[in-house]
Amino acid sequence: MSRKKGRLYVISGPSGTGKGTVCAELLKDIGNEFSVSMTTREPREGEVDGREYFFVTHEIFRDNIEAGNFLEYATVFDNYYGTPKDMVLSRLERGRNVILDIDVQGGLQVKKAMPDAVLIFILPPSLAELRCRLEGRGTETPEKIERRLGQALNEIKLIGEYDYYIVNNDREEAAALAKSIIAAESARVPEAVKPIIREYENESKGN
């Protein structure tokens, strides 16, 4: 079977649903890689340029926006964050899957730019459970928790744009299901099946 190009997977879901854990599990497979994002925010202690992020100036970031170099980008507290297209494409060409841990708005931008990206939505078992998890963090004010829950519901309303959903009742089960989705996607009969048929035909002809 010919070597395949990788696929792009977007993992999204409201804050607190555990998508970070799911992504971390997926990245244990050497066939899956993260993509390094670009940002205008200052590097924190221990962060290395090109590893956690590409740290650039606002000017450089805006030049990249104008040049259409991002699959998606967003501003958070006066700083830009974006996914450079070339970083993703080069990994896909090398046959690696790329895992993007981004929010729903970013996911929809990616789907527009790359329609064959696979979008996976991580859902909390319920909003009550999500509230529980956010409160458990102990770092958020009650107002912030309410805002996050409202935001969660707004994100969930966009689930129809996604390809798959995983209800995260249990970390391991959720990660296993994400792995199954990736396995299944790589077993899809491609639009261009001719290469598959040709291999058997050539063999039949004794080539």
Next chain:
Amino acid sequence: MSRKKGRLYVISGPSGTGKGTVCAELLKDIGNEFSVSMTTREPREGEVDGREYFFVTHEIFRDNIEAGNFLEYATVFDNYYGTPKDMVLSRLERGRNVILDIDVQGGLQVKKAMPDAVLIFILPPSLAELRCRLEGRGTETPEKIERRLGQALNEIKLIGEYDYYIVNNDREEAAALAKSIIAAESARVPEAVKPIIREYENESKGN
């Protein structure tokens, strides 16, 4: 999350590719069931009507064809074999997945009758390996093996009509991939996502 209807899975592939083993593995999961076919052939020793097959006369079979009661049917050596639609539908309604082990022509008939059936094609690693397996059976004449290989290639040419393909290099891996496909399919965001969104909305409104 609301209880889901089951899905229909068609497993096809040339004789000797090991699709029987894959099906047997899938049926170990209680969420998956076989469907009992109808046939006009005589029951063999130990076969029970309604378990291995529904054994009927040619007349009854033809009545069922005319009434449009089959998802697919075929004739093999003067006998009819078919998949009764109601047997499949009742299992799907009960939330079970139905696994059909049928040939490619049958698979295409099923897809026409039920477009949301999921078609999985089991491929041999190569035609040489398929020949090896057929010869290993020790039951087939060289002419019959040649005919089967020719038939295999003709079936493979129809792979474009299938949704997924599994190259059966290893039984366990092939069965695991089939299970992943079923898991992924049940994690697909349905066309009608409103029930999913509504559950979280109702919870948010305190209903």
